[in-house]
Amino acid sequence: MGVFIAIVQILDSTIRLSVPLLLACLAGLYSERAGIFDIGLEGKMLVGAFAGAAAASVFHSALLGLGMAILISVAFAMIHGFASITHRGNQIVSGVAINFIAAGSTIILGQAWFQQGGRTPALQPGERFDAIVWPGAEAVRDVPILGPIYSELISGHSILVYLAFLMVPFTWWVLFRTRFGLRLRAVGENPAAVDTAGISVAWLRYRALICTGVLTGVAGAYLSMVQNGGFVKDMTAGKGYIALAALIFAKWKPVNAMFACLLFGFLDALSIRLQGSPLPIIGKVPVQFMQALPYILTVILLAGFIGKAIPPRAGGVPYVKER
Amino acid sequence: MSTPYAKLPAWADYGLIPVINLFVAFVVAGFVVLLVGENPFRAAVILVEGAFGKGTGIAFTLFYATTFIFTGLSVAVAAHCGLFNIGTEGQAYIAGLGIAVVCLAFDSVLPWWLTFPLAIVASAVVGALWALIPAYLQAKRGSHIVITTIMFNFIAASIMVFLLVGPLKPAGSQAPQTRNFLAGAELPKLNWIIELFGAKIRSAPLNITFLLALIMAFLVWLLIWRTKLGYEMRTYGHSPKAARYAGISETRIIITAMMISGALAGMMALNPVMGDQHNVAIDFVSGAGFVGIAVALMGRLHPVGIVLAAILFGMLYQGGAELAFEMPAISRDMIVIIQGLVILFAGALEHMFRPYVQALFASFSPRSVGMEAVKGKGA
Structure with missing residues (x-):
């Protein structure tokens, strides 16, 4: 039973740790599918996290915080768009x-506004997104097997966690079942064809980047308003890059993205859990190896040893209208 | 790469446009200072005075500049070949390992002038090898160099942390770093050069690596513009298709360019490790590799420009430290913003002001932008 509880706990923290990755990864999916490479996921998450925590603590409202996180993050996405779409x-x-x-x-700005060494004030209850306890979660806690799964794993997360996982089918639906999604994918493969059809390549790509900004904003808000209860400097700590790695790992597909992020989140959860304690068979694994594993896996994938990852064809190429 | 823009006279292309871009970057940075509630003009004065006001300041400025010359050259060499080496940071970090091995082995036996060449070779080789894998994967398996080099930065960081908290840490020590090097691995200072001009220097880490950096800048110029290899690299950078058609081996050129880039990045580690700290510590590169991107872009990928841009960033680092002292609201992280703005305006938005400059030139003299003056029609 102890082992089972431990597994449930690891899976629970896997979910918590993979949410920011998942949101950022889906964010990258929108822009890269539209043909805009986005190394800046990390930065947009960071400003989102800061804006979210700062606004939440100043206005005493979690929702306003989330709104501000999204707004600032979208603004940064627009800078990216201005540079890479408008000015090529x-x-x-x-x-x-x-x-x-x-x-x-x-x-x-954090230091200038709050004077806490780059931190924002610790968020009070009501300024952060609290865990939602599902009906009956406490009652079934003692039921063997299913009880812990329901009360630990499924119940007791904040709204943003459920939102993140709902974004997966939603993104799939947008990209593969709507006209906007079809055009978005087309603009990432062959912008000239989209242009010929009389659709503005630039406007389409800007809209894709707005989606990216919204999602990185939510990812940032999750970091500072759910996971941590305040902004700490450099709190994204490379998560934007792991999300990018996950995106490649997922071969630019939404459902794969979820599994890739869960995998990377699981590795993270495992390395926190194992910290120094030996594994059966393998022996003691250095923490650093576990931390480097997502990157190593991505490199191996990129090398084409686990099936080939083919990026959208027009990715990274500014579109110049023929004249 | 075909640019959708008309030509400008060379001096405007290499002088005016970068200066405009830089100016705009600093104006925006000034607004951030304003937002923080300080006076941007006073901040600029403190910054420049801190960097060049005293002999010690100049020495520190040039010490930082040394580091940035290496990383700037590293980014530039790859960029000439059309490759964006974002892995300079990791290549420099892991090169510290090569230096550590040489220094720990020989610092009690050999004098510095024998350890130094060995360490140069070790750092360059380790840096080059760390760039080799991403280069190979790009050339042979088509995996994007930007992504692989980013991943390699993180992998390098993990390896270094693992080694510095474990095997390389002397027994009984708490700090995650190697033991301090002995005199055989300490590089001589260059502060006397500045003292020749009558300035007093208390203690500054400016050392002989500065000269090595200048030599490397010259060699890079020689390589890029005066050798067959450099020509091939530029050809590939301009048009991979043309290069293939001309019979240039894609694999060879990518791998060579990246290894040279990695070697230059690796040599950067000599400056802080052997010139200043005399040990290899966690995160001793501290972002210098990324500064190299800004430096290379600002220097328009030319060694002379890179040396100038490196000195400018050296000034920002040294002056920034003074600034943080005078204006507590502005910490050294202000430089990170400036760095980002420079990358944005001198790199991603480099063409933003070009049409206006072109229109201006065209209105004065159509010939200067390659247009024939047509009578009665106007340019």
Whole structure:
């Protein structure tokens, strides 16, 4: 029974840890499917986290915090769009720039506004998204097997967690069952064809980036308003890049993205859980190896050893209308 | 790469446009200072004074500049070949390992002028090898170099943390770093050069690696513009198709360019490790690899430009430290914002002001932008 409880706990923290990855990964999915590489997921999450926590603590409202997180994150996505769509700049350079601006400005503004060494004030109840306890969760807690699964794993997360997982089928539906999604995918494969059909490539790509901004904003808000109860400097800590890795791992597909993020979240949960304690058979695994595993797996995947990852064809290429 | 823009005179292309872009980046940074509630002009004065006001300041500025010259050159060499090496950070970090091995083995036996060349070779080789795998994967398996080099940054960080909290840490020590090097692995300072001009220097880490950086800048210029290999790299960077058609081996050129880039990144580690700290510590690169991206873009990928841009960023680092002291609201992280803005305006938005500059030039003299003056029609 102890083992079972431990597994449920690891899976529970897997869900918690994979939510920001999942949101950021789906965010990247929208932009990359539209042909815009986005290295700046990390930075947009970070400004989202900061704006969310700052607004929530100033206005004493979790919803306003979330709104602000989304707003600022979308604003940063628009900078990316302005540089890489309107001015046809290098998308990777632009993404890198956004990451730096985000990293620097959150610390500087955080320090100037709150004077807590780059932190925002700790969020009070009501300023953060609380866990939702599902009906009967307490009652069935003692039921063997199903009880812990229901009360630990399914119940007791914040609304953003459920939202993140609902975004998976929603994104699938948008991309593969709506006209907007068809066009979005087309613009990432062959923008000239979309242009010929009389649809604005630039506007379509901007809309894709708005979706990206919204989702990275929610991801940031999750970090600072659910997982942590306040903003801490550099709190994204490379999650944007892991999300990018997950996106490649998922071969730019929404449902795969969920599994990739769950896998990376699981590795993270496992490395926290195992911290120093030996595994059966393998022996003691260094924490650093577990932390590097998502990156190593992505490199191996990229090398084409686990099936080939083919990016959208027009990815990274600014569209120049023929004249 | 075909640019949808008309040509400008060279001085405008290489002088005016970068200056405009830089100016805009600093204006935006000024607004951030304003947002924080400080006076941006006073901040600028403190910054420049902190960097160049005293001999010690100049020495520190050049010490930081040394680091950025290496990383800037590293990014530039890859960029000339059309590759975005975002892994400079990791290549420099892991190169610390090569230096550590050389220094720990020889610092009690050899004098510095024998350890130094060995360490140069070790850092360059380790850096190059760390770039080799992403290069190979790009050339042979088509995996995107940007993604693999990012992943390799994280993998390098994990390996270094593992080694520095474990095997490389001396027994009984708490700090995650190697033991301090002995005199045989300490590089001589260059502060006397500045003292020749009459300035007093208390203690600054400016060391002989600065000269190595300048030599490397010259060699990179030689490589890119005066050798067959450099020509091939630029050809591939401009048009992979043309390069293939001309019989240039894609695999060879990608791998060579990335390994040179990695080697330059690796040599960066010499400056802080052997010139300043005299040990290899966790996160000793501290973002210098990413600064290299800004430096390379600002220097328009030319070694002269890179040296100038590196000195500018050295100034920001040194002056920024003084600034943080004078204006507590502005910490050193202000530089990260400036760095980001420079990358944004000098890199991603480099063409933003070009049409206006072109229109301006065209209104003065159509010839200068390659247009024939047509009578009666106007340019």
